[in-house]
Amino acid sequence: MIQALGASAGIAIGKAFVLPNWEWELPDQKIDVADLAKEFDRLYEGVRRSKSEIAQMKSELDEAVGAQESSIFDAHIAILEDPVFMNEIQGIIQRQYKAAEVAVKEAIDHFVTMFDLLDDEYMKERAVDIKDVGNRLLKHLLGVPEIDLPEDTQPFVLVVRELTPSQLIHLRPELVLGIVTMVGSPTSHAAIMARAFGIPLVMGVESKLEAPIVTGDLLIADGGTGQLYIEPDPETVELYVGRRQQYLAQQEQLRSLVALPSVTMDGVPLQLGANISSVKELEASLESGAEGVGLFRTEFLYMDRSHFPSEEEQFEVYRAAAERLNGKPLVVRTLDIGGDKQLDYYEMPEEDNPFLGYRAIRFSLHRKDLFKIQLRAILRAAAYGDVQIMYPLIASVEEVREANGVLEEAKRELAAEGIAYRADVPTGIMIEVPAAVAVADLLAEEVSFFSIGTNDLVQFTLAVDRMNENIGHLYEPFHPAVIRMLAQAAEAANRRGISVSVCGELAGDVRALPLLLGLGITVLSLSAQAILPVKECLLRTRAADCRALVQQVLACRTAAEVRGVLEAFHAETESRNWQVQPRA
Numbered sequence: 001m002i003q004a005l006g007a008s009a010g011i012a013i014g015k016a017f018v019l020p021n022w023e024w025e026l027p028d029q030k031i032d033v034a035d036l037a038k039e040f041d042r043l044y045e046g047v048r049r050s051k052s053e054i055a056q057m058k059s060e061l062d063e064a065v066g067a068q069e070s071s072i073f074d075a076h077i078a079i080l081e082d083p084v085f086m087n088e089i090q091g092i093i094q095r096q097y098k099a100a101e102v103a104v105k106e107a108i109d110h111f112v113t114m115f116d117l118l119d120d121e122y123m124k125e126r127a128v129d130i131k132d133v134g135n136r137l138l139k140h141l142l143g144v145p146e147i148d149l150p151e152d153t154q155p156f157v158l159v160v161r162e163l164t165p166s167q168l169i170h171l172r173p174e175l176v177l178g179i180v181t182m183v184g185s186p187t188s189h190a191a192i193m194a195r196a197f198g199i200p201l202v203m204g205v206e207s208k209l210e211a212p213i214v215t216g217d218l219l220i221a222d223g224g225t226g227q228l229y230i231e232p233d234p235e236t237v238e239l240y241v242g243r244r245q246q247y248l249a250q251q252e253q254l255r256s257l258v259a260l261p262s263v264t265m266d267g268v269p270l271q272l273g274a275n276i277s278s279v280k281e282l283e284a285s286l287e288s289g290a291e292g293v294g295l296f297r298t299e300f301l302y303m304d305r306s307h308f309p310s311e312e313e314q315f316e317v318y319r320a321a322a323e324r325l326n327g328k329p330l331v332v333r334t335l336d337i338g339g340d341k342q343l344d345y346y347e348m349p350e351e352d353n354p355f356l357g358y359r360a361i362r363f364s365l366h367r368k369d370l371f372k373i374q375l376r377a378i379l380r381a382a383a384y385g386d387v388q389i390m391y392p393l394i395a396s397v398e399e400v401r402e403a404n405g406v407l408e409e410a411k412r413e414l415a416a417e418g419i420a421y422r423a424d425v426p427t428g429i430m431i432e433v434p435a436a437v438a439v440a441d442l443l444a445e446e447v448s449f450f451s452i453g454t455n456d457l458v459q460f461t462l463a464v465d466r467m468n469e470n471i472g473h474l475y476e477p478f479h480p481a482v483i484r485m486l487a488q489a490a491e492a493a494n495r496r497g498i499s500v501s502v503c504g505e506l507a508g509d510v511r512a513l514p515l516l517l518g519l520g521i522t523v524l525s526l527s528a529q530a531i532l533p534v535k536e537c538l539l540r541t542r543a544a545d546c547r548a549l550v551q552q553v554l555a556c557r558t559a560a561e562v563r564g565v566l567e568a569f570h571a572e573t574e575s576r577n578w579q580v581q582p583r584a
């Protein structure tokens with residue numbers, strides 16, 4: 001068994017289809033000076049064809065999974081229009097008299113090597129995009145056909161070195177049981193798409209393989225655990241056939257909870273909202289019974305394109321989400337860019353500590369022009385539903401006041417221009433910096449709600465970089481310091497009578513559920529897959545027991561003790577049958 005990275009849940013059992021790496025046969029003779037113009041024409045024709053092909057794929061994907069995912073291809077078109085990339089190719093043709101395909105290959109290698117050297121996951125992903133686009137261009141110059149699967153192909157487990165979005169769209173999803181990649185990370189575009197398609201995905205197996213996988217090998221890929229079996233014995237196959245059935249049955253069983261109200265056994269409601277980063281994801285969340293959106297991460301609207309989205313573009317997206325939610329809340333978090341989330345088209349300053357640097361609300365308050373465009377779009381969309389505004393990474397009262405100042409300015413402008421908007425949009429903040437917890441009582445006087453972002457709160461409370469795998473064992477959401485932070489923030493909100501939610505990954509951890517309930521959290525915002533498992537647990541939980549549990553947890557001195565108490569409580573909950581409470 002190989003233990004790799006689980007990037008999209010589900011179990012695939014089937015024969016491997018190994019996608020060959022393209023082997024280019026490039027011409028080695030130089031071109032004649034007299035033929036230079038012809039060579040440029042070939043290059044431009046290849047670029048034109050590549051662009052129209054990408055546009056075609058984009059519109060197909062648009063229909064299949066939505067505009068957010070398909071905007072990946074905008075980034076591909078942007079590469080073909082990028083003067084730096086194109087100048088590199090043209091320079092090689094013009095100065096070295098090399099054929100267009102040789103120039104393209106050398107330019108790809110140059111940029112990919114450059115980006116790969118950077119210790120930055122985001123830039124590494126850009127290298128994948130350049131390879132993908134460059135290979136498409138090469139195919140047009142060399143006339144190599146797309147990989148065509150034979151008509152009678154049976155469903156297979158795709159094995160590929162590095163998955164690109166265009167490979168994914170070219171392979172008919174109904175034939176792909178699952179995907180295994182040699183390299184890559186679960187944050188890549190292709191991984192995001194695999195999750196959108198619901199295809200099990202295991203990534204990063206290369207360094208663990210003893211021998212290469214070949215087409216026809218029987219594989220078991222578990223995208224939840226990241227486990228991969230090559231030519232497993234019949235007992236293992238039988239075991240996983242059973243697990244797969246169990247997984248599908250569990251999914252099916254959970255679906256029966258969709259229509260039930262989310263309340264505890266003793267009738268205390270807990271609103272289960274969704275974390276989304278695109279309108280498309282909203283569909284999956286609603287299918288899982290989300291009662292609104294507690295966190296719309298808008299930065300993904302700004303990534304995967306070649307320019308800042310206009311007010312109009314943003315307005316359309318927020319309005320579509322508000323209308324689709326039909327009166328249920330939509331909490332739009334303003335741009336949380338910086339740190340690991342960078343924009344292709346906007347150069348951020350070099351920083352030693354980007355997570356502590358120029359990002360999120362700090363960026364917005366520095367670029368008030370861009371911030372105001374976003375706020376205007378949200379205010380306008382608020383005329384179409386229960387839209388709320390949330391500022392990320394707030395650390396002081398001043399920041400809230402300054403942000404609200406820009407918000408008021410945006411309202412005045414819209415009013416003066418006679419554009420429809422909603423003036424009384426509730427405004428809240430993310431609690432994800434320890435300073436915000438320390439002054440939570442003061443902040444509670446300034447805003448309508450808190451949403452605790454445990455992903456960052458754990459990182460900053462414990463001074464443990466959430467991306468650094470060397471200290472991953474120290475990233476401990478159940479550390480008593482974190483528990484006290486949660487308690488203090490919730491207490492400040494409850495005292496002031498404003499709502500307090502949790503939208504970090506901890507919200508999806510069923511062991512934390514009774515603690516959060518006991519602390520007086522009234523809303524959880526979760527990824528689509530986490531909603532139903534949390535709801536199932538909620539239906540078996542008694543809110544009255546949770547209040548006593550909080551005292552027990554707060555008395556713990558170590559994370560291990562906290563885990564022990566929560567696990568014991570959870571085991572008892574699990575042993576209970578759930579009961580349906582009538583809707584209030």
Ligand code: PEP
Pocket residue numbers: 295297336432452453454455456457503504505
């Ligand atoms: C968080 O920090 O908990 C959070 C929800 O925000 P993000 O993961 O986008 O930083």
Ligand code: MG
Pocket residue numbers: 432453455456
């Ligand atoms: Mg955060």
